[in-house]
Amino acid sequence: MDYKNVTFPVNVFEDVKGEYFSKHNKKNVTEDFVTENMKEMGWNVYRPFNDTGIDLIATKAVCKVCFEDLYDKQTSAKCQKCNSDLVYIKRFIQVKTREIKGDENNSSFGFTLKSKDIRTDPRHVFLLYSDYSKDFLFINTYEYLKLFSENENIGKSHFSTPSFRKGNNKQNSLKRDEQNKWSWSGISFNNFLNEIGLRGITNPKIDLELGSFVTMTQQLKFELFYNYSRGRNDNIDSEKEISIKNIILENVIKNLSINSSGKRNIVTNRENSRMGIISETTDTLRKSIEEGYFVKFKGLSFNEE
Amino acid sequence: MKSKDIKSIAYAFISEDVNVYFPDNDEDCFIVEKLVCAACKAFWHTSLNECYFCGEINYYLYVCTSCGKKYSITNSTIKCSCKDSESKLIKACVNKECLTNTDDVLKSFSITEKGVFDLDSSQSLSQMYCIKCGSPENTYRSFKIFVFNDNEETNFKDYYLRINSYFDFGDILILKKHIDINELVYAFITELTSDLKIDQIEYKYSSMSKLIKNII
Numbered sequence: 001m002d003y004k005n006v007t008f009p010v011n012v013f014e015d016v017k018g019e020y021f022s023k024h025n026k027k028n029v030t031e032d033f034v035t036e037n038m039k040e041m042g043w044n045v046y047r048p049f050n051d052t053g054i055d056l057i058a059t060k061a062v063c064k065v066c067f068e069d070l071y072d073k074q075t076s077a078k079c080q081k082c083n084s085d086l087v088y089i090k091r092f093i094q095v096k097t098r099e100i101k102g103d104e105n106n107s108s109f110g111f112t113l114k115s116k117d118i119r120t121d122p123r124h125v126f127l128l129y130s131d132y133s134k135d136f137l138f139i140n141t142y143e144y145l146k147l148f149s150e151n152e153n154i155g156k157s158h159f160s161t162p163s164f165r166k167g168n169n170k171q172n173s174l175k176r177d178e179q180n181k182w183s184w185s186g187i188s189f190n191n192f193l194n195e196i197g198l199r200g201i202t203n204p205k206i207d208l209e210l211g212s213f214v215t216m217t218q219q220l221k222f223e224l225f226y227n228y229s230r231g232r233n234d235n236i237d238s239e240k241e242i243s244i245k246n247i248i249l250e251n252v253i254k255n256l257s258i259n260s261s262g263k264r265n266i267v268t269n270r271e272n273s274r275m276g277i278i279s280e281t282t283d284t285l286r287k288s289i290e291e292g293y294f295v296k297f298k299g300l301s302f303n304e305e
Numbered sequence: 306m307k308s309k310d311i312k313s314i315a316y317a318f319i320s321e322d323v324n325v326y327f328p329d330n331d332e333d334c335f336i337v338e339k340l341v342c343a344a345c346k347a348f349w350h351t352s353l354n355e356c357y358f359c360g361e362i363n364y365y366l367y368v369c370t371s372c373g374k375k376y377s378i379t380n381s382t383i384k385c386s387c388k389d390s391e392s393k394l395i396k397a398c399v400n401k402e403c404l405t406n407t408d409d410v411l412k413s414f415s416i417t418e419k420g421v422f423d424l425d426s427s428q429s430l431s432q433m434y435c436i437k438c439g440s441p442e443n444t445y446r447s448f449k450i451f452v453f454n455d456n457e458e459t460n461f462k463d464y465y466l467r468i469n470s471y472f473d474f475g476d477i478l479i480l481k482k483h484i485d486i487n488e489l490v491y492a493f494i495t496e497l498t499s500d501l502k503i504d505q506i507e508y509k510y511s512s513m514s515k516l517i518k519n520i521i
Contacts, residue, residue, distance in 0.1 A: 035329050044471075046326035046336045050319050053351065057326050057336055057447070088473050092338065092445055116351035116431035119340060121444040162427030165357060210444070214343050218442045222433075231427060234414055244411065247404060248358060255360050255434065256441065264439030266360050273361055273399050281366075281375050288377055293365040297350040298322050300362075300436055 006070050006195040009136050012036040018131045023099075030097040030129060031055050034136070041198065042073035053116075054124075055095040060202070061086045068199045087204035090123060091140075097129045100176060107132075109174040109182075115165065115225065118145070120218040122206045133176060137189055138197035142206070142213055145220035147187065154185045159224040162231035226252050278302060310454050311335060314479060317513035318450070322348065323521055332471055334451045339521055342435035343442035346521075350436070354429040356398040356421045358405055362436065363422045363429065367394035370416055375399075395420030398428075446521060448475045453503075455482035461503045472497045477520055480506055491516045 012033060021029055035045045038058050046057040063069075063079035064087055074086050094117065100107040109130055117126075122142035129136055139147075148158050154173070163169050174184050182189040192200065206213045228245040230236040236244070255266035278286065286302050294300045311333070315325045318337050326336040340349040354363045367376040371389035378396065385392045398405050398421040405415040405428065415421055421428040434441055451468055453461070472478070480492045480503070490508035493516060494501070510516040 039329065044332070045329040047329055049315055049325040049327050049335070052324040052326075052338065054324070054338070057338065090445075090447060092447075114431070118431075119351070119445075120343070120442050121340070123445060165430060166425065166427035211343070214442050214444050222441060225430060225433070236410060236414065240410055244404065244408075251359055255439070264434070266434045267437075267439040269359070269400065269402075270361060270436075273364075273401075276401070277364060277366070277375065277399055280373075285375070285377055288379065289365050292379070293363075297353050297436070298348045300350070300353070 006041075006198075008041065008070065008195040008198055009033070009037040009134060010040065011134065012040070018134075021131075026097065026131070030131060031095055033131075034093070034095055034127060034129060037136075041070050053094070054092045055127075056093050058091045058093055059088065061088050062202055062204055063087075064204060064208075067202050067204055070195060070198055070202065087207055089202070089204050089207045091125045091201055092121070092123055093125045093127050095127045095129055097131055100130050100132045107176050108172050109176065110170055110172045111174070112170050114169060118221055118225075120214050120221060121210075122213045122217050123210075125201050128174070130176065133180065135176070135180070135182070136194055136197060137174075137182060137192045138201045139189075139192045140201060140206070142217040142220070143192070143200070145217060145224060147184075148224055149220050151185075151187050154187060160227040160229040162229075162234070164225075222252060274302060308333075310452050310457075310481070314450065314452050314481070314513065318517060321514060321517045321521070323517065332449075333468055334449045334471070334476075336447060336449050337521075338445055338447040340443050341446045341521075342438060342440050343444040344440035345435060345438040346446065347435055347437035349432060349443040351431050353432045353436070354422060355431070355433055356400065356403055356405065357428045357430050358411070358421075359398060359400050359403040360434050361398050361400040361403060362432075363396075364399050365422075366396070366399065368397040368399065368420070369394055370397070373401075396422035396426075398422070448477060449473065451476065451478040453478060453480045455480055455503060461501060462499060465497065465499050465501070469497060469499075479516065480508070482508060484508075493520060 035056060038045050043058040043060045048054065061074045063082065063084050065082050065084045066079060079086060096111045098109050098111055100109050109128060111128060119141055122140045124141045126139050126144060127136060148154055176182050182193055226248050228248050230241045257265050259265050259268055290301060315335055318325050324338045326338065341347065342349055355361065365378050367378050369385035369387060369392050371392040372385060372387040374385055376383055376394060385394060393416060395416060396419065397415065404411045405421055406412060415428060418426040418428060420426060451472060453464055478494050478497060481489055484490055491510040491513060492506045492508045
């Protein structure tokens with residue numbers, strides 16, 4: 001299907017140049033830049049009232065069939081063009097704004113993602129915003145993990161090294177060349193770029209089949225996260241590395257299995273550890289842990305059933 | 306500026322650890338969001354760490370590498386009462402069956418990194434399994450919240466006409482009213498109709514906390 005040409009993103013703040021901001025004061029303006037651009041494309045945008053880890057929620061009513069028409073702003077119960085049903089979609093967007101480094105011909109976009117950023121809900125979208133080239137790269141968690149699962153050379157370096165589980169795990173492999181082509185170790189990222197990327201996240205398929213996509217995202221996450229590899233400085237040889245990897249994978253299968261009491265083994269194992277701690281610690285120490293740390297995690301307690 | 310009623314209700318959600326987002330337009334509502342277990346809806350805590358090797362959660366304890374005795378991490382200067390010359394207090398995994406406690410190579414590696422749950426350790430991950438049912442899947446629970454103050458807004462039909470175009474399936478209208486100066490009661494509805502009889506609504510929640518627990 002042919003759609004009108006789209007220029008996206010556009011410079012919504014014509015009175016100020018991006019380079020006037022430093023990394024210390026640009027967070028708000030960049031998130032607002034994203035917000036205004038999404039609104040131009042007919043999205044409703046919601047900004048966090050408290051510190052949530054998500055920079056904006058964007059919603060839109062889209063047609064099941066002609067959702068790729070980005071300028072389409074639906075105002076009735078059915079699609080104004082083809083009379084198909086509309087789907088109300090919602091995206092939880094985490095913005096990573098970076099000034100690309102290097103020269104114009106070969107520059108890299110450095111960003112960090114931690115294990116806490118990888119949720120199994122595929123409506124969670126990373127928006128990598130290059131404020132130098134004014135490019136948006138939209139990629140949801142499912143697509144992100146799939147890319148690394150299907151391309152072993154980048155997958156291994158990204159998730160299976162200890163660096164993913166340690167420190168800030170800064171990634172510098174995403175590059176932009178002089179033709180504005182984006183890639184990661186030779187794998188093209190242009191399907192996530194600007195209007196093409198926006199079309200990708202506008203697809204209502206993940207909303208209509210959310211449960212299946214959550215499961216697929218979780219499976220990719222576990223496959224990548226538990227692909228153990230030793231660190232450079234670990235005193236672990238390659239034979240031992242394979243043995244550890246196998247035990248971890250066995251443990252994952254065991255953890256997820258349901259036991260004779262009808263619970264997943266991970267729940268029973270944790271209950272056993274909790275009972276062990278209760279027998280080995282004083283009431284005062286447990287109270288201090290509850291009040292000092294568990295208070296941040298609703299539902300977590302020494303006294304749970 | 307949001308109305309004080311909307312803000313007041315928004316803070317009630319925040320106090321229950323539910324995230325709040327305000328619209329970047331004129332909509333008279335806000336969105337609530339919480340990452341929950343896809344199976345049992347228990348809250349999912351991305352800041353809670355688990356052992357990479359076995360999935361045990363962080364109990365914020367120091368464990369003696371010689372005798373296994375446990376101590377508070379608020380006191381970093383203490384030494385274990387076992388007085389073993391090899392004793393070190395580390396933020397170890399508390400699961401006795403964990404590889405970091407049973408395998409000599411990984412135990413030694415864990416000690417080198419000051420324990421699975423040390424801030425600089427490479428041996429933990431953000432929560433991977435639900436703390437209640439063990440499911441590995443999380444999803445966002447999220448919808449719009451609308452607020453109707455029964456004491457201040459007298460005409461429900463006008464309110465309905467104002468919000469009807471953006472009240473979507475799954476959204477919630479909270480109704481509140483003062484039954485005396487210090488006592489508030491609440492109700493909520495999920496289906497919005499123009500002929501809703503506000504005076505027939507049963508205000509069965511005596512606090513927002515109780516209402517929130519019912520809808521999240």
